[in-house]
Amino acid sequence: MTAEHESLLFGVIFLLLIINSTAIFSLASSQGMIYSDKSTVSVTPLESENATLSSSEKPSATPTETQPVITPTPAVVPAATVPASSPPQYVITILPTLVPTPAHTLLQPALPDHSDSGYITIFSLDNHNMDTQLPVVLFNLVNPPLLIDYNVSPLSTTDVKYLEYKLKATKIEEYINISRPYADSRFIITVRDNETGEIVTKDGYGKATGSYDLTRHMELQKNGNYSFEFDSGYGNVSLTLKVKKEGNIKS
Numbered sequence: 001m002t003a004e005h006e007s008l009l010f011g012v013i014f015l016l017l018i019i020n021s022t023a024i025f026s027l028a029s030s031q032g033m034i035y036s037d038k039s040t041v042s043v044t045p046l047e048s049e050n051a052t053l054s055s056s057e058k059p060s061a062t063p064t065e066t067q068p069v070i071t072p073t074p075a076v077v078p079a080a081t082v083p084a085s086s087p088p089q090y091v092i093t094i095l096p097t098l099v100p101t102p103a104h105t106l107l108q109p110a111l112p113d114h115s116d117s118g119y120i121t122i123f124s125l126d127n128h129n130m131d132t133q134l135p136v137v138l139f140n141l142v143n144p145p146l147l148i149d150y151n152v153s154p155l156s157t158t159d160v161k162y163l164e165y166k167l168k169a170t171k172i173e174e175y176i177n178i179s180r181p182y183a184d185s186r187f188i189i190t191v192r193d194n195e196t197g198e199i200v201t202k203d204g205y206g207k208a209t210g211s212y213d214l215t216r217h218m219e220l221q222k223n224g225n226y227s228f229e230f231d232s233g234y235g236n237v238s239l240t241l242k243v244k245k246e247g248n249i250k251s
Contacts, residue, residue: 185234
């Protein structure tokens with residue numbers, strides 16, 4: 001490298017140093033002004049005058065009395081009372097129209113109660129022992145009907161039954177008495193045509209008839225010469241045979 005080139009290089013370096021120094025100086029000057037502006041406080045004449053007042057002349061700071069803040073209480077609106085059984089508002093209820101239910105017709109209408117007014121008794125038994133032999137009754141029915149009513153009191157028998165069971169942890173054994181009508185108790189009425197011997201009707205209480213009704217009412221609606229036969233045992237019976245007086249009883 002020649003001397004001319006070295007001189008030129010040193011000149012460029014020196015110029016760069018001058019430029020950098022100038023920039024640094026300008027920057028430092030601007031920051032110094034900023035710091036000066038921030039530290040400088042300007043005082044207005046009013047503030048200066050107040051600053052010269054003595055502490056006794058300065059107005060004392062009187063504490064301000066704090067007023068209580070009154071917050072209005074919101075009015076309490078009672079909620080509407082809804083009965084527990086009332087449905088929600090979105091459910092609509094409609095009372096149905098009551099329709100009278102027609103009475104059902106019985107498959108077998110009840111028989112009207114018979115009246116024995118104007119009838120006389122032609123034969124009767126009053127709590128009679130059914131183990132004794134009963135007579136055969138003959139009667140010529142001219143003006144029907146003939147009414148037959150009886151009430152049976154069968155002989156009662158008692159069975160002794162042994163029971164064994166537990167009541168919690170206790171074993172219980174006992175004998176109990178069970179009362180029931182005697183199985184062979186019976187009262188049977190057989191009505192025959194006295195001229196032909198043909199059975200007109202047969203009814204009663206016991207195994208022979210299959211009926212265990214203690215009270216029974218029968219009627220003969222046709223005139224004729226009848227015989228009434230009784231087969232009974234093991235109990236008591238009350239019985240009446242009734243007919244109308246007109247035409248059946250000779251005065």
